[in-house]
Amino acid sequence: MFKREVYINRRAKLKKLVKDGIILILGNNESPMNYPANGYHFRQDSDFLYFFGHDHAGMAGVIDVDSGDEFLFADDVSMDDIIWMGPQPSVKSLASEVGIEKTAPFGDLANLLVKATDSGRNVHILPQYRHDNMIYLNQVLGIPFDKMKDAVSVELIKAIVALRSIKDEYEIAEIDKACDIGYIMHTEAMKKAAPGVIEREVAGLMEGISLSRGGVPSFPIILSVNGQTLHNHYHGNVMKEGDLMLADAGCETTLHYASDNTRTSPVSGKFTAKQREVYEIVMNANNHAMSLIKPGITYREVHLAVAKVLASGLTELGIMKGNPDDAVREGAHALFQPHGLGHMMGLDVHDMEGLGENYVGYDDKIKRASQFGLSGLRLGRELKPGFVLTNEPGCYFIPELIDSWKSDKKFMDFINYEKLESYRDFGGIRLEDDILVTPDGNRLLGSKRIPITPEEVEDCMRS
Ligand SMILES: [Mn+2]
The missing domain is CATH 3.90.230.10 (Creatinase/methionine aminopeptidase superfamily)
Structure with a gap:
């Protein structure tokens, strides 16, 4: 990963380019090849990598443009995970490596999103290409699958393109x-x-x-x-x-x-x-x-x-x-x-x-x-x-x-x-x-x- 300041600065710039609301950047999940436990090579989402740095499955990043708060949603590993994958750093420490203080279990993300939409706030989402993330957005935000293309935030897309086009x-x-x-x-x-x-x-x-x-x-x-x-x-x-x-x-x-x-x-x-x-x-x-x-x-x-x-x-x-x-x-x-x-x-x-x-x-x-x-x-x-x-x-x-x-x-x-x-x-x-x-x-x-x-x-x- 790059040093912490790189990610802090990228998110700070993004916040300036988006007027208000909540920015959601879903990371990718493991993707099964021929049975659930036999996965394709894991590839993190590039926008998630750009703003949140971590190359792990099952994460989401949220930026609240109005309050300035930034969150990393992910689950800490269980003993069963440790047995199979070895010890893993806590979500808290992963978040701190990219300059984020607020963390919560992945399951809490839905509450945050529902609360935001219920109170009429803008939830900025990006075009999706993974079916599991489409299903998630359908379940949590009620976006019909055939309307998912229209539900994306052009404001967020343009902001990210402006940043990622210029390589540092x-x-x-x-x-x-x-x-x-x-x-x-x-x-x-x-x-x-x-x-x-x-x-x-x-x-x-x-x-x-x-x-x-x-x-x-x-x-x-x-x-x-x-x-x-x-x-x-x-x-x-x-x-x-x-x-x-x-x-x-x-x-x-x-x-x-x-x-x-x-x-x-x-x-x-x-x-x-x-x-x-x-x-x-x-x-x-x-x-x-x-x-x-x-x-x-x-x-x-x-x-x-x-x-x-x-x-x-x-x-x-x-x-x-x-x-x-x-x-x-x-x-x-x-x-x-x-x-x-x-x-x-x-x-x-x-x-x-x-x-x-x-x-x-x-x-x-x-x-x-x-x-x-x-x-x-x-x-x-x-x-x-x-x-x-x-x-x-x-x-x-x-x-x-x-x-x-x-x-x-x-x-x-x-x-x-x-x-x-x-x-x-x-x-x-x-x-x-x-x-x-x-x-x-x-x-x-x-x-x-x-x-x-x-x-x-x-x-x-x-x-
Ligand atoms: Mn080429």
């Missing part, structure tokens, strides 16, 4: 650590990849590195010779000569800050000329984004500038045609990159996505677009110092999408469908780095950049 020095140090572990995961994956190796052997190696140096991967590892499928979690293919291995993976530190990187490597250890041409377009796109990221620019502008690099490169290869500026304005390049340039990252790999993507990535000045491709951009708004985001351009050849556009005669002026035929089985390339927006520009997170030039990747694979 302690958080940045954690994310640097996560990226350093990510460096090892990705370089070891490059060394392991070879014809005859099964994808799961590499994915498992990456997962093991994450677990042995920090925590679980920050999301289920995407590793595939079919990189054109954006979130491919199938790891059963035997890799062969001529394949590209796309690995999109990151780790969580012990404090649950994430990294998220993607590299694409030639299974044979050397890019073919054809692979290298497309690879260099994506690398140039990534580098171009890095040259633009700074406070004041919107991430949509960066996304569109990167799309032009992609469209220009594909035009040079003869896969696209016409004016790249026009192609990007019309959205024709989205055939090859049907996703956005990146997202916020922090305690969640898609940071705060559970609070609502548009509250995190957009604001009053910049609204989400509806155009195919651009609509997938999770972060569009103006960048500020302290933002941590991913820069992840890609280029994919998705046979089903190509066929569909071709039969609809879409963007015939911009896409050379005939030339495209020879890329049907190419796969996909994505290159993803994690970036901190600094007062005068940006810096790459982690102490070293994961090998990215074709030479660096090939050298790493040989070593």
